Amino acid sequence: MAELITKHITKQFDNRTIIKDISIELHDQEIVSLLGVSGSGKTTLFNIISGLLKPEEGQVLLNGTDITGQAGMISYMLQKDLLLPYRTIEDNVSLPLIIKGTKKKAARKMVRPYFEEFGLSGTEKKYPSQLSGGMRQRAALLRTYMFSNEIALLDEPFSALDTITKSAIHRWYLDVMEEIKLSTLFITHDIDEAILLSDRIYLLTGSPGQVTDEIIIKEPKPRRKDFNLTSQFLEYKKTIIEKLENTR
Amino acid sequence: MKRKLPNITSKLPSILTICLILVIWQGVSMAGIIPSFMLPAPVTVGKAFIGDFPLLMEHTKVTVLEAFLGLGAGIVIGFFCAVLMDHFDSVYKALYPIIVITQTIPTVAIAPLLVLWLGYEMAPKIVLIILVTFFPITIGLLEGFRSADPDTIRLLRSMGATRTQIFFHIKLPSSMNQFFSSLRISVSYSIVGAVISEWLGGFSGLGVYMTRVKSAFAFDRMFAVIFLISAVSLVLMWLVEILQKKCMPWENVK
16 A cells, blocks of 8 residues: 655745645555646655655655655656666666665566566666667666655656657556556646546646646546547646646 | 777877887988987987896886885875765865865975985885875866766665765766776876986986986987886876776776
8 A cells, every 4th residue: 555645735945935735645556647837846846755855834644654854765757867877777776775775686686577577678787878768767767666666756757758759658657557556646747648647637836836726537547549649638638728727 | 899990090190190200200310410419319219228128127117116006095095085075075175275285396396305204215206106196086086976966866865875875876986987087197197206206316216217327328228218108107098998998887888
């Protein structure tokens, strides 16, 4: 069971409120997106949940325990893959385990079984520079998963990829999630991505950023390959765009 | 393997230029434009080198040993300075000006003092070499540590990494490039430093040999030893390059 809850989070910088009263929930095995325009405080919230920043008010609860301001509880993944260029993929992926105190050899053994599932077979001994952008993001996701197989925090993880790679990786992502049951909080500004991947979407709008709406995507999983071309998809998109426009 | 070929072709122009200079130099000497006691011809220098070879090797051993000991100590001191300066901002502020000042003191001025304080044996040479080599190492490592990607550091922190773990997983490997650039500089400094301090007082070493051939006005042997010193520096720099390739395999992958 994995559950992440934020309660009434407010954060200020130099007396300016960046985000206000953010309460969101991520339940077990759910994919939830936090969709917001630039400047809505997405990254600030992200840093608070990952424990790198402390909020003025509110709490972050992981499985009922207060982890506000504590790093090392929830791992995240960014647009930049942040793989260490001087480590092989296998050692990069082992890094979270090594930091937790596992010996290098044991860590390698622990990560190896996942390479196939993540479509990374044969890359174990390669360096990040030898992999394509899409493959590197997969490796970064596997590293995140090795840190915590319960909850992952993903901040626009695929936004640096080109459109074709991106749609391939979206499909791949949904497939992998069917297998590994990772609860994911997605932070994104890409409406299509949010609808395609999420079970629920929170809209983060305004300045200071607040959660103004919650949209439930009822399309069952595994999702149809052409879901993003259906009228339901466009209906969701229309709703979201209207709501974003209204709050401006 | 594939990289070897362009390497040779890229070095070809410089090799040709050196050959051309030697040919012109030989020609100038043979035509008698510059008298041989002022500028001995390359062939004469070569002969002097072969004639004095056993003696030169004796002195080279001493000089290289001094350079190695000094450089080794310089690296260790430089490493600790860099780590402390990176870790504690107060140490950085306290040490940085002093380190810069040590570099403004002319080597030729401090070498005789070191001889006065530490005698004619190896000690003053090693201290001088430490003084000239630890600076590039410290600065190179320090810049390397600071060049580490802040986002990656934040990611490791979010994984609960300690400062020591961040140092060994990120800062130290990130500084390798700069470290090896500095090491290449320091290696040549160490040989030059050894020669200068031997020149200013000692019993053996290439610098001592130089003072002897100078007072004998044997300029062919003088040139021979100059070339030898350059060659030794080049070989050492080349060794550093090989070491770098061994230590940083990720730079060579295709």
